[in-house]
Amino acid sequence: MIAELISVGTEILLGNIVNTNANYLARKCAELGISNYYQVSVGDNEERLASVIKTALSRADLLILTGGLGPTKDDLTKEVTAKVLNKKLIEHSHTKERIIEYFTRKKGLEITENNWKQALIIEGSTVVDNHNGTAPGLIVKTEEGKIIILLPGPPNELQPMFDMDIFPYLNKLQPGVLYSEMIKICGIGESKAETMIQDLIDGQTNPTIAPYAKTGEVHLRITASASTMVEGKNLVKPVVEELEKRFSTHIYTNKEEENLEDVVVNLLVKHNLTISTAESCTGGLLTGRLVNVPGASAVLGEGFITYSNEAKEKYLNVSHETLETYGAVSRETAAEMARGACNNLKNKTSIAVTGLAGPGGGSEEKPVGTVYIACMVNGHVKVEKYQFKGNRQKIRELTVINGLNLLRTSIIEEFELNSN
């Protein structure tokens, strides 16, 4: 099955919004094993939209259109699709009721006349309820057996609708099933990670391994096409085991929805630890990332943002001598910051960061990008030196990711490996 993704909306053509829908749907099609040859963005213009739909029907089996299902006159996707297919728009009473319910729930919002336009559907289409808005999704089959799916444009309506209803629908149409697992890696660069599995990727047919690079991380999706889920699982298993052998402790999770800060907070909770932070060059970003996790308040004691040497002395007990002798960006200062943040309290862990994010301040000996990260876990201090590349923003992001990862590996070393 070959899909074409069509994004409708003049706001895309004017550059007012980034087209993240096309990216989302492309990823989902890849997961489903559906090929995607073209993505087209077109404005809210009847003639041009009609020509885009006709062209897509001539070269794809599945058209996914997003946007243009709203209540205003500008919203034309349903109307133009119906016209191209020579079908009528008819009122859908179930959808009309849902629109009334929606507005009853959202007290203060009034139904205007043009909202009823959203209760119209293309005759013969399958209606997909929208649990986060008023425009339903539509699945239309053409006489030639092609499928056109119309979805609302706002990502918070589109994504749940796709995940809950469209993904399973398309999955059923594919011969067999697709089974996939995810492995998330930190602490190894993208190109090194790819080199480490080049032989697996070169030789792969089924399952396939698809690497996705994120700042400081690499995610690997392993996907098998099979006739049943159980068969898929069995196909994926040896590949996952091989990857686990190769990346070992660099793997921080195999759960799709879990990210690095979730893992760190879960480890802290599991081992009944609290944490204090001491940040210099990241200026609060690392703690801000931990606080991303709902419920982080249970493990986070306090954080210190100590940019100046005075603050490092006053709040973290870094000795004046250490700062004088080794400088603020040094292994010794990082270690004392971590000790100071921990304050020798029991069940307390800490992380401390000091580095040069640039653009100014670098030297031959300590160039911009030099960062020391220290963790104190179970009374032991561990310091690592990093040499990051990139601009100020990138250096700070990489510091946050690698800091969280050092914390993760330190907790595991102290409380999980030692106790075995």
Next chain:
Amino acid sequence: MIAELISVGTEILLGNIVNTNANYLARKCAELGISNYYQVSVGDNEERLASVIKTALSRADLLILTGGLGPTKDDLTKEVTAKVLNKKLIEHSHTKERIIEYFTRKKGLEITENNWKQALIIEGSTVVDNHNGTAPGLIVKTEEGKIIILLPGPPNELQPMFDMDIFPYLNKLQPGVLYSEMIKICGIGESKAETMIQDLIDGQTNPTIAPYAKTGEVHLRITASASTMVEGKNLVKPVVEELEKRFSTHIYTNKEEENLEDVVVNLLVKHNLTISTAESCTGGLLTGRLVNVPGASAVLGEGFITYSNEAKEKYLNVSHETLETYGAVSRETAAEMARGACNNLKNKTSIAVTGLAGPGGGSEEKPVGTVYIACMVNGHVKVEKYQFKGNRQKIRELTVINGLNLLRTSIIEEFELNSN
């Protein structure tokens, strides 16, 4: 002039990357007054890329292609464009020299045989030097007078090249000139801001006002089409003055490249102030944003991330009684946090944040999204209550933006309005 944007790369079709290039170029075309009717993404496939170029030539005057200029066999954009136009690829000695220079600068990188592919250009094309990579841009004119521009895919190569060379080139082709100014607003919601200028937008012909919504901010671009820059400036001036009257102190800058944290840091430097921060629900994000500004270290004393009541008492001197009586999320606690962070030091300002980012912890009286922000400037404490909507992430982002804005307006009130 009508443009079509063509993004080349299988990584877009697989959903591995978000197509930010199309967004960037669409915005630039809008600024230039060039209409954009279609955006197409296509993979590294000779036949399909050729068909996309042919279709675009039949319906647009200007084609901008991005991606596929790299050194590998997969990179086909130059080759396919030449074939469609029936032109040859020839070696360009200036580009060849630049490639050698590039690799000499990047010690450790070796020139491989396929790098010489990047020194080939389409005959008769204008070469645009790439100052951030090895693939030059190309401008090709067709026999029918249409223009095809080929640009490298990596945004850090594409954007500087476009801004420095392509934008002025296209601007010259347009009849007359485009002159535009920017106004950035904070503290007024998007829909309210739009309502406040609906009459101006409805009645506009030249100049035009284009609003762009960002989280917690609205940016207005005022663009005039004129025969000279001076005429453009004169056309834009009364509109900018009218907007300044309507939005007054909500405008935080009229400089394109300046953002809210830049403005705040500049104000602190200007008035010889230093700042301490005290964050609860934002957990370091606000300070992290300030530290975005290179040189922020000169004004930032220290930051406290005080999630727990104990930390608020210990490090910020919030009284136990206040926390007991009014709760951690209250006007009184925010004010005491700001006082505590300031520590009664001269020339010291502070900002304190306490709120409920959710998802848990809300009540009838204090629902999720309730945030108090306090600023202490020049010895005076100002506290504002906010009721934000959205998920945890959104509430925290809105808190950061509105906190920075409160700091900005407080410093202006204390040091600029009073002294007049």
